[in-house]
Amino acid sequence: MKRLFSIVLIIFMALVPAALMAGCAHEGHPMSGGNLAGDSGENTDGKISIVATIFPPYDFAREIAGDKAKVSMLLPPASESHSYEPTPQDIIQIQNCDVFIYVGGESDEWINEILASMDAGKKKIITLMDCVEVKEEEVVEGMQDEDEEEEEEAADVSNAEEPETPEYDEHVWTSPRNAELMVQKISEALCEADAANANTYEKNTEIYLGKLEDLDAKFQAVADNAFRKTVVFGDRFPFRYFADAYGLSYFAAFPGCSTETEPSAATVKFLIDKINTEKIPVIFHIELSSEKMAGTISEATGAEVRLLHACHNISKADFESGVSYLDLMTRNVDALKEALN
Numbered sequence: 001m002k003r004l005f006s007i008v009l010i011i012f013m014a015l016v017p018a019a020l021m022a023g024c025a026h027e028g029h030p031m032s033g034g035n036l037a038g039d040s041g042e043n044t045d046g047k048i049s050i051v052a053t054i055f056p057p058y059d060f061a062r063e064i065a066g067d068k069a070k071v072s073m074l075l076p077p078a079s080e081s082h083s084y085e086p087t088p089q090d091i092i093q094i095q096n097c098d099v100f101i102y103v104g105g106e107s108d109e110w111i112n113e114i115l116a117s118m119d120a121g122k123k124k125i126i127t128l129m130d131c132v133e134v135k136e137e138e139v140v141e142g143m144q145d146e147d148e149e150e151e152e153e154a155a156d157v158s159n160a161e162e163p164e165t166p167e168y169d170e171h172v173w174t175s176p177r178n179a180e181l182m183v184q185k186i187s188e189a190l191c192e193a194d195a196a197n198a199n200t201y202e203k204n205t206e207i208y209l210g211k212l213e214d215l216d217a218k219f220q221a222v223a224d225n226a227f228r229k230t231v232v233f234g235d236r237f238p239f240r241y242f243a244d245a246y247g248l249s250y251f252a253a254f255p256g257c258s259t260e261t262e263p264s265a266a267t268v269k270f271l272i273d274k275i276n277t278e279k280i281p282v283i284f285h286i287e288l289s290s291e292k293m294a295g296t297i298s299e300a301t302g303a304e305v306r307l308l309h310a311c312h313n314i315s316k317a318d319f320e321s322g323v324s325y326l327d328l329m330t331r332n333v334d335a336l337k338e339a340l341n
């Protein structure tokens with residue numbers, strides 16, 4: 001999978017300079033010094049351009065920037081973030097933007113390769129995983145890890161090249177407290193990239209941080225007043241940071257970024273038994289999931305199927321109607337309340 005990615009990347013990187021030059025020639029820009037930072041190659045009405053890979057940082061940037069910057073997201077709405085593959089146009093967007101925001105986890109290895117190969121110039125680059133205290137991906141009781149064959153293959157490769165490095169959970173945005181830290185860093189970068197509008201960015205940031213604090217307080221109140229502290233997911237579990245923030249324990253079929261979708265009979269049985277013995281009222285699934293496993297577990301236990309948004313991405317309808325991270329997380333407040341009581 002990763003090897004395929006590298007081949008695709010090499011082809012893209014070969015295409016990018018040609019595409020850039022074509023764009024510049026067309027618009028009559030000179031290719032001076034090869035540094036195109038700040039020149040987006042498209043009409044931004046003199047505004048700075050901000051490019052984010054996935055929905056949460058896109059939305060954070062949008063809240064901070066208001067109408068003072070052009071903010072775009074590379075991942076198309078409703079598409080799976082883990083199987084996302086960049087188009088040549090995406091790479092050109094990264095090359096040409098003023099501020100680039102990405103997560104920096106295992107799913108983003110292709111970005112590190114792209115950034116290493118380009119002249120970043122004056123571009124501000126923000127890695128969300130550098131904004132917070134990262135945690136290692138965790139495999140809890142009953143959870144099905146990557147299949148053994150894949151693991152052996154991975155072990156062979158890592159033994160040959162370098163010592164195994166810990167795998168950090170990349171879903172840093174799932175905790176509103178982390179969101180506050182990331183928003184502060186994004187805000188600083190915007191102020192530096194566009195000093196003329198710094199006052200507006202600072203004002204918007206202050207308002208937005210207040211809203212994130214309110215959201216955090218809502219989750220805290222739900223957790224403080226809850227009958228139980230355990231959630232069960234018939235799905236992947238990308239909520240490590242969220243669960244830790246509010247003192248929740250969890251059981252789930254797969255770790256956060258697992259590519260597995262078919263659970264073993266033992267995994268399903270473990271989750272069903274857990275729900276039955278602890279009388280847990282809700283079985284969760286995440287966005288863009290098949291919901292098949294959650295449905296099976298619901299039928300066997302009577303637990304209600306509910307969605308907890310991990311906010312990797314957003315549906316097309318929600319994207320078009322301007323739904324935000326705060327909106328999705330506020331839906332989570334109600335779902336969590338139901339699951340914990």
Ligand SMILES: [Zn+2]
Nearest residue numbers: 238256257312
């Ligand atoms: Zn994920």
